[in-house]
Amino acid sequence: MENILSVRNLSTYFYMDEGVVAAVDDVSFDLSPKEVLGIVGETGSGKSVTVKSIMRLIKHPGKIVSGQIIYKGQDIMRFDEKEMYRIRGKEISMVFQDPMTSLNPLYTIGDQLMETIIQHQKVSKEEAYKRAVEMLGMVQIPEPEKRMKSYPFEFSGGMRQRVVIAIALSCNPSILIADEPTTALDVTIQAQILDLMKDLQQRLGTAMIFITHDLGVIASMAHRIIVMYGGKQIEVGSSDDVFYNPAHPYTHMLLRSIPRIDRKIDRLEPIPGQPPRMIDIPKVCPFLPRCPRNVDECNQKIPDMIEISQGHFVRCFNPVGGGN
Amino acid sequence: MKQPLVRIERLIKYFPIRAGVFKRVVAWVKAVDDVSFDVFEGETVGLVGESGCGKTTIGMTLLRLYEPTSGRIIVGEEDTTYYFLPTTKARSYLKRSYTDRFQQLLKEKGSTDSVIDSLQGIDRRYAEIFFGDAKGSASKFLSVMLSNMDEKRKKFRRDLQIVFQDPYSSLNPRLRVKTIVGEGPLTHRLVRGDKEVVERVKAVLEDVGISGEYIYRFPHEFSGGQRQRIGVARALALSPKLIIADEAVAALDVSIRSQVINLMKDLQKEHKLTYLFISHDLSVIKYVSDRVIVMYLGKIVESAPKKNLFDEPLHPYTRALMSAIPIPNPNIKKERIILKGDVPSPINPPSGCRFHTRCYMAVEECSKIEPQLREVKPDHYVACHLVK
Numbered sequence: 001m002e003n004i005l006s007v008r009n010l011s012t013y014f015y016m017d018e019g020v021v022a023a024v025d026d027v028s029f030d031l032s033p034k035e036v037l038g039i040v041g042e043t044g045s046g047k048s049v050t051v052k053s054i055m056r057l058i059k060h061p062g063k064i065v066s067g068q069i070i071y072k073g074q075d076i077m078r079f080d081e082k083e084m085y086r087i088r089g090k091e092i093s094m095v096f097q098d099p100m101t102s103l104n105p106l107y108t109i110g111d112q113l114m115e116t117i118i119q120h121q122k123v124s125k126e127e128a129y130k131r132a133v134e135m136l137g138m139v140q141i142p143e144p145e146k147r148m149k150s151y152p153f154e155f156s157g158g159m160r161q162r163v164v165i166a167i168a169l170s171c172n173p174s175i176l177i178a179d180e181p182t183t184a185l186d187v188t189i190q191a192q193i194l195d196l197m198k199d200l201q202q203r204l205g206t207a208m209i210f211i212t213h214d215l216g217v218i219a220s221m222a223h224r225i226i227v228m229y230g231g232k233q234i235e236v237g238s239s240d241d242v243f244y245n246p247a248h249p250y251t252h253m254l255l256r257s258i259p260r261i262d263r264k265i266d267r268l269e270p271i272p273g274q275p276p277r278m279i280d281i282p283k284v285c286p287f288l289p290r291c292p293r294n295v296d297e298c299n300q301k302i303p304d305m306i307e308i309s310q311g312h313f314v315r316c317f318n319p320v321g322g323g324n
Numbered sequence: 325m326k327q328p329l330v331r332i333e334r335l336i337k338y339f340p341i342r343a344g345v346f347k348r349v350v351a352w353v354k355a356v357d358d359v360s361f362d363v364f365e366g367e368t369v370g371l372v373g374e375s376g377c378g379k380t381t382i383g384m385t386l387l388r389l390y391e392p393t394s395g396r397i398i399v400g401e402e403d404t405t406y407y408f409l410p411t412t413k414a415r416s417y418l419k420r421s422y423t424d425r426f427q428q429l430l431k432e433k434g435s436t437d438s439v440i441d442s443l444q445g446i447d448r449r450y451a452e453i454f455f456g457d458a459k460g461s462a463s464k465f466l467s468v469m470l471s472n473m474d475e476k477r478k479k480f481r482r483d484l485q486i487v488f489q490d491p492y493s494s495l496n497p498r499l500r501v502k503t504i505v506g507e508g509p510l511t512h513r514l515v516r517g518d519k520e521v522v523e524r525v526k527a528v529l530e531d532v533g534i535s536g537e538y539i540y541r542f543p544h545e546f547s548g549g550q551r552q553r554i555g556v557a558r559a560l561a562l563s564p565k566l567i568i569a570d571e572a573v574a575a576l577d578v579s580i581r582s583q584v585i586n587l588m589k590d591l592q593k594e595h596k597l598t599y600l601f602i603s604h605d606l607s608v609i610k611y612v613s614d615r616v617i618v619m620y621l622g623k624i625v626e627s628a629p630k631k632n633l634f635d636e637p638l639h640p641y642t643r644a645l646m647s648a649i650p651i652p653n654p655n656i657k658k659e660r661i662i663l664k665g666d667v668p669s670p671i672n673p674p675s676g677c678r679f680h681t682r683c684y685m686a687v688e689e690c691s692k693i694e695p696q697l698r699e700v701k702p703d704h705y706v707a708c709h710l711v712k
Contacts, residue, residue, distance in 0.1 A: 042577040156666040186374040187604065188663045191648035195662055213578060216650030239654040255652065257582040259611035261634070262651045268611065270582035274547050 004174055004207050005031040010067030012053045019280040023049040025231040036208045038222025042275055046231040047211045051177045056084050090120040093168040097180040099160035103152040109163045110148030113170060120171045135166040158189035177209045219243055227251050230276045230286025237312035247314040249293045293318045328362035329598050335359045335395035337385050354670050355381040357622040368599040370613030372606055376667055377619040379602045383568045387484055398446050407477050418469055423462040426454050482512050485559035489571035491551035495543040502539040508562045528557045549580035568600045606649050610634055618642045621670055621678040624697055628704040638706045641679050685710055
């Protein structure tokens, strides 16, 4: 199947006073239509910067230093701001973590929905209104027509996130990027929103990049998973690969370190040490200082991504074999 | 019977909402509404619920960072409810709760012995003081109770400590670690002089896995996980009896979170600590707690030993909460209970059972009659009409 999005060797650096932060370093992946790709990682692993780079939303002192982003056969890295305008919201749209900051508190949600629709589609105001009401209904907001006149503050967190999803989907994008969309919500509300997103994704066939730090959330959502650490991809595979046969020591240890509700654990096995400080890091595996499986080669260079089974890649000289 | 370290009795905390020029109270936020539970020495009680359920308010009220609207907070052998009230209010509280009641009982029962016999626990102890040392005189009883208040307050502050959620805002950025951790022991005269402070601070820091060399550093020189360790060290420095951990690991990254959880468990064994562990995360609660209390909109809906609660959750809300937790296992097929709607406002909580508006099992009586917390199995308490 033709890929809808291909990211090749994307690197985004931030030039800070203290030094250079390689927030995203040589990231490559493909996204096929109707696929849900999960990116999982801790704070500072580069997962958000990766998708912001795709949307070309990186601001000074950050800079995309290299890479190609091929969307439907075109390298959108070469697009100017004006052409990107057409892409953002229409072709690729985004849902952020905090629904309060992604909505404008001064406009009704009807205005905000219609703005997006009118901006990207040649439709009359009446049609935009109809479409907006339809979208609100689709994200299961009760009495959508009445709610068009409400302001964001009149909505609860979960409802706001539904509105944001409605806006993101209002122009039938080919790709929806969701950056920690449920992190700010309570668990029962999170379950509602995940349910809704899964349902809409299947119904509309939108490809999705889903970013989270929560291994449980990603397990229920993604077909394929990228694990990031210290700005690099360290493991890519189907969700079965990553959860049942984690190959990178970090993934392997992370899955053992988390408290779980589905298992009885006598003692957690935490990963020792700290995540890397990202400034001017040496050109070796970022996990090296915390890794119990390191070999001599680790001190010399960064390992390449190697395919250990079909579609399962890992960046490690000494990957973990066997099951978890 | 084992005596609880902390006993909370019918605790109520309402916050006023004021409006208008005269800041008149127009409504009350019923954050905690008639909650009772015990915490025994050496155990970890997990308090779990969604935002707005009152779990943090309980922690803060227990520490008297908020004054309770009503209810009793008993720590060890003392009623501490009046400790931080102004004298007049403390007097009227003591009169209302004890002397008036004892005198009334005396009238009914006839003899002091039968009054004492009819009472239990702290009431009995205070009745003995009232009829014994105070010889039935209210003013004498009050002066006994209100003596040495400074000492009592200090002991209370030393015995109960808290670790906050955010390791960034909970440490003063202008103070060195030595001052942050050493301030408590110095105030409480557990150490004297600079040399002892340094010794003490170094010892606690090593306890939480931070090198003693770092005592002259500032908080910004540490990572999030290390800061949280410093937060734990600050609580630990006073050798408290109870530590309230209010979402203590929620702000930490996954790989660091388990380090801090394990640390807290180890410290508990070493120092015989008791924890009140407040969290929204059921998987963390499952790992750390001995007993779990589930709250919804200011009420306890279920409370049970960990094993019973997780093996057989009885309240519909607990079951929904458990089924909503995403499990890191892609092929697990579980029946998700998706609750309708949002948590209602605690200003006007629903009538009857507060959960009935979202409950998938609710019947008519649920909206009319408030279910009481009752013991349905040994040690397993549930507030639901439908649980038999």
